[in-house]
Amino acid sequence: MNPKDLLSQLTRLEHTLNDFSYEELTAAEASRLKKSFQAFRIRLENKIFTPSNSYSEADTDLQEEQTADNSKEKDTQPPGVDKLVAKVSHEIRTPLNGIIGFTDLLKEDKLTKKQLERVNAIQTASYTLMEIINELLEYSKLSAGLEQFESVDFNLHSLVDNVMYLCNTLVTDKHIELITTIDDDISKGLVGDPSKLSQILLNLVGNAVKFVERGSIKLSITLKKQIGDQLYLEFTIADTGIGISENNLEHIFDSYKQAEYDTQAKYGGTGLGLSIVKQIIDNLGGDISVSSKLGEGTTFRFMLPFTKGSIENIVKPSTANSITAEALEAVKGMYILVFEDNTINQRLIVQRLNSWNCKSYVTDNALYGLNLLETNQIDLVLMDLKMPNRNGFEVTQLIRNSKIESVRQIPIIAVSADFSYQDRENCKLNKINDFILKPFSPDELLTKLVKNKNSMKKTLKYESQAINPKATVYSDATKINLSLILEDCLGQMDLLEELILLYKQNALEFIGVVKLNLNNEDLDEIAFAAHKIKSGLAMMQSKSLHTIAEQMQKLCKTNGDRKHLNFLYNCFVEEYPLVEKAIDEQIKALKQS
Amino acid sequence: MNKKRLLLAEDDELLASLLNFRLQKGGYEVQLSRDGREVKKHLAEHTPDLIISDIMMPYFSGIELIDYVRKELNLSTPIIIISSAGNEENVLNAFELGANDFISKPVSPSELIVRVERELKKI
Numbered sequence: 001m002n003p004k005d006l007l008s009q010l011t012r013l014e015h016t017l018n019d020f021s022y023e024e025l026t027a028a029e030a031s032r033l034k035k036s037f038q039a040f041r042i043r044l045e046n047k048i049f050t051p052s053n054s055y056s057e058a059d060t061d062l063q064e065e066q067t068a069d070n071s072k073e074k075d076t077q078p079p080g081v082d083k084l085v086a087k088v089s090h091e092i093r094t095p096l097n098g099i100i101g102f103t104d105l106l107k108e109d110k111l112t113k114k115q116l117e118r119v120n121a122i123q124t125a126s127y128t129l130m131e132i133i134n135e136l137l138e139y140s141k142l143s144a145g146l147e148q149f150e151s152v153d154f155n156l157h158s159l160v161d162n163v164m165y166l167c168n169t170l171v172t173d174k175h176i177e178l179i180t181t182i183d184d185d186i187s188k189g190l191v192g193d194p195s196k197l198s199q200i201l202l203n204l205v206g207n208a209v210k211f212v213e214r215g216s217i218k219l220s221i222t223l224k225k226q227i228g229d230q231l232y233l234e235f236t237i238a239d240t241g242i243g244i245s246e247n248n249l250e251h252i253f254d255s256y257k258q259a260e261y262d263t264q265a266k267y268g269g270t271g272l273g274l275s276i277v278k279q280i281i282d283n284l285g286g287d288i289s290v291s292s293k294l295g296e297g298t299t300f301r302f303m304l305p306f307t308k309g310s311i312e313n314i315v316k317p318s319t320a321n322s323i324t325a326e327a328l329e330a331v332k333g334m335y336i337l338v339f340e341d342n343t344i345n346q347r348l349i350v351q352r353l354n355s356w357n358c359k360s361y362v363t364d365n366a367l368y369g370l371n372l373l374e375t376n377q378i379d380l381v382l383m384d385l386k387m388p389n390r391n392g393f394e395v396t397q398l399i400r401n402s403k404i405e406s407v408r409q410i411p412i413i414a415v416s417a418d419f420s421y422q423d424r425e426n427c428k429l430n431k432i433n434d435f436i437l438k439p440f441s442p443d444e445l446l447t448k449l450v451k452n453k454n455s456m457k458k459t460l461k462y463e464s465q466a467i468n469p470k471a472t473v474y475s476d477a478t479k480i481n482l483s484l485i486l487e488d489c490l491g492q493m494d495l496l497e498e499l500i501l502l503y504k505q506n507a508l509e510f511i512g513v514v515k516l517n518l519n520n521e522d523l524d525e526i527a528f529a530a531h532k533i534k535s536g537l538a539m540m541q542s543k544s545l546h547t548i549a550e551q552m553q554k555l556c557k558t559n560g561d562r563k564h565l566n567f568l569y570n571c572f573v574e575e576y577p578l579v580e581k582a583i584d585e586q587i588k589a590l591k592q593s
Numbered sequence: 594m595n596k597k598r599l600l601l602a603e604d605d606e607l608l609a610s611l612l613n614f615r616l617q618k619g620g621y622e623v624q625l626s627r628d629g630r631e632v633k634k635h636l637a638e639h640t641p642d643l644i645i646s647d648i649m650m651p652y653f654s655g656i657e658l659i660d661y662v663r664k665e666l667n668l669s670t671p672i673i674i675i676s677s678a679g680n681e682e683n684v685l686n687a688f689e690l691g692a693n694d695f696i697s698k699p700v701s702p703s704e705l706i707v708r709v710e711r712e713l714k715k716i
Binding site: 538541 | 606614647698699703
């Protein structure tokens with residue numbers, strides 16, 4: 001991995017961030033973004049790129065390794081480099097996840113077209129960076145022999161469907177046809193490593209999408225030979241792309257050799273993708289070859305052994321195709337939080353949820369996710385059980401122990417590539433509502449969403465015993481009278497509803513901002529947020545919330561007691577749902593009358 | 594008769610949307626500004642018939658706005674200040690600098706319209 005690549009990605013990200021001027025974002029938003037990014041960059045530079053730092057030695061080794069085009073050189077790299085890579089990757093991933101998560105939240109706001117473009121640019125740059133880091137991590141794990149391979153039942157057809165679905169979303173504005181053929185005599189149920197197979201296919205087909213402007217990409221899977229239960233499958237990916245010159249073809253599976261330098265500039269990437277693919281295939285006992293002609297296209301061909309499996313071993317919903325209009329209507333507008341560490345899976349799942357008009361948040365950070373749950377209205381959680389820092393059961397524990405009842409009650413669907421008996425027992429123990437096996441087809445996911453949505457508790461009930469009886473805050477949610485505001489709106493219901501939507505957004509944003517800045521100890525930000533929300537609260541006659549916001553503002557200005565500030569924040573968090581509920585009920589009543 | 598042009602400077606979306614709607618229904622043309630910078634920009638482009646401004650705004654407070662309009666631009670355009678409850682000092686300050694009227698939050702749109710009409714009649 002070239003540190004320069006990483007730095008140039010960072011610089012790009014920074015430029016995009018700097019493009020945000022104060023005129024386009026509020027001062028608070030812009031400075032928060034810039035601050036978090038700068039801190040991130042400084043930390044990163046100090047950790048990896050400073051010559052005086054102990055990491056730099058290893059860094060030079062990495063560079064040397066990269067100039068060597070012989071894979072034997074890898075064996076001579078000093079021990080500890082992979083550990084270093086793993087550590088550094090983690091250092092980068094965590095804050096980067098924060099940036100991605102924060103831009104997701106930004107997109108929830110009402111943004112102008114220009115703002116949205118820029119937020120998207122930040123996200124694209126962040127995702128690119130994340131991919132580079134993941135590849136780096138994966139590569140170091142593979143070369144250190146640390147990667148674990150699975151042997152589980154999976155459905156080849158739905159796996160291929162998934163991969164092609166995702167690749168189709170990558171095609172966007174190009175004129176490319178994706179064609180898949182699978183030999184009829186290949187049994188649907190196989191035993192092997194489905195996530196590794198997905199990764200290989202995504203990499204090869206995804207690569208083809210990058211290099212093909214028009215024409216087709218064909219994936220064909222044939223049964224090469226069968227010995228007893230052992231199936232040898234040949235996968236062929238043929239594209240009509242720009243092709244690769246003979247010279248470059250020789251080194252195509254070497255690490256860091258992405259054809260020519262300018263191709264890298266044009267198409268990006270670390271150049272690790274193909275060497276990762278080769279390493280995985282080698283590890284699985286297969287082999288890969290490539291043939292190509294400049295201007296005509298490229299064909300990758302690889303062979304992998306699998307064991308014949310039984311389709312019955314795969315947990316599947318009974319109905320073959322459950323993507324019905326009713327199901328789509330049922331999940332429309334659901335807010336879903338996805339805990340998932342693999343960026344490819346993240347994108348896959350988000351694309352799919354978006355296509356069903358669900359709103360999704362993605363993270364692999366337990367605390368960030370918990371914070372999202374406690375400050376946003378989220379209907380359901382999809383939980384990958386195998387995440388690097390905390391596993392899904394641990395994250396579930398955190399959720400089930402939340403101080404907010406609706407969060408404790410939220411339906412959680414576990415996602416995993418294999419469910420052992422022990423896993424299923426653990427799911428029950430941890431009050432995980434349901435589980436789904438990876439890779440899953442769209443209709444499996446949809447069925448699970450619909451099923452678990454129905455088990456959802458509709459009423460938001462927050463505990464009130466946490467409120468300190470000495471406090472001057474009391475609930476007056478029931479005193480809200482929307483008919484007066486409706487009068488101000490000259491009886492126009494849609495205007496009133498629009499105002500209420502704004503009101504809710506502001507309140508949720510306020511809760512999020514305060515929580516963030518309580519952690520950062522940034523009292524100015526809290527004071528500003530409290531001031532900002534006050535007039536809306538006054539307008540909607542939310543006296544108790546208004547009082548809380550006012551006290552918070554005063555407290556921040558006098559650099560007051562943090563405990564008291566925390567207490568006020570909790571009061572707001574507990575009072576707000578009551579107010580929201582009262583508002584919703586009134587709206588319903590007003591609509592009926 | 595030409596529509597009277599109002600400049601409404603209010604950073605709270607909720608209140609701004611409601612007031613904007615009511616003022617437009619009331620037959621006024623409304624130029625909405627979310628903060629001090631926008632106010633300055635709009636004032637450079639057009640001189641409104643009346644200005645309604647919140648006291649607390651990002652970059653440029655309502656107080657500064659009055660000072661800017663009266664001293665820098667040398668305009669006698671009527672200015673109505675929207676103040677938060679409990680900010681009496683600010684209101685006094687605003688009147689000293691040349692504000693014509695004020696209204697407290699929570700703002701009643703109907704009351705604001707009456708105050709706007711009254712100020713415009715004085716011209």
